[in-house]
Amino acid sequence: MAKKHVKAIFPGSFDPITNGHLDVINRGIKLFDEVIVAVGRSPIKNPLFTPEERVEMIAELVSDIPSVSVESFDGLTVEYAAKRGADAILRGLRSLTDVQYEFKLAMTNRAVAGIETVFVMTSEEYGFTSSTLIREVALLGGNVSNLIPENVYKRLQERLKKVTRDP
Numbered sequence: 553m554a555k556k557h558v559k560a561i562f563p564g565s566f567d568p569i570t571n572g573h574l575d576v577i578n579r580g581i582k583l584f585d586e587v588i589v590a591v592g593r594s595p596i597k598n599p600l601f602t603p604e605e606r607v608e609m610i611a612e613l614v615s616d617i618p619s620v621s622v623e624s625f626d627g628l629t630v631e632y633a634a635k636r637g638a639d640a641i642l643r644g645l646r647s648l649t650d651v652q653y654e655f656k657l658a659m660t661n662r663a664v665a666g667i668e669t670v671f672v673m674t675s676e677e678y679g680f681t682s683s684t685l686i687r688e689v690a691l692l693g694g695n696v697s698n699l700i701p702e703n704v705y706k707r708l709q710e711r712l713k714k715v716t717r718d719p
């Protein structure tokens with residue numbers, strides 16, 4: 553019997569993608585034949601990048617990993633997962649606080665759509681990295697260069713110049 557091609561989606565806001573997210577992707581490709589990074593288009597608080605910009609930055613980072621692709625999606629994650637024929641949802645865990653939130657999310661997704669969520673623990677070094685904090689620290693002038701990939705850092709600097717010029 554042919555081996556099943558196991559596919560996961562890795563959904564999130566990715567505003568912007570961080571080294572922590574990349575760590576999750578790199579762990580995910582060891583478990584799945586295919587990982588689709590799925591940028592949610594639903595509105596978030598104080599976004600810095602458009603969904604298109606977020607997809608572009610991620611595409612630059614994963615272009616050399618054949619089993620990873622990136623796209624954006626509207627609406628429910630589980631509906632998108634079904635549309636893509638995904639076997640699982642991939643999510644990352646940093647802390648017990650994440651576990652509490654992710655547990656509820658995973659249970660709800662399983663209850664409404666029967667889809668399993670697979671969690672990977674992040675590297676210790678990225679345990680405190682979050683897009684929200686990166687946006688906040690960067691807006692206040694802090695140096696976040698060791699928490700995000702270089703292409704993202706460049707775009708972030710350009711974006712911050714614009715934000716501080718025309719707030």
Ligand code: ADP
Nearest residue numbers: 563564565566572573643644645646674678681
């Ligand atoms: P959301 O808005 O859905 O929380 P995010 O883009 O913030 O989306 O995160 C997507 C997924 O990546 C979530 O499972 C989140 O827990 C995980 N994640 C975010 N940052 C890290 C990190 N530093 N290490 C491991 N997982 C992370």
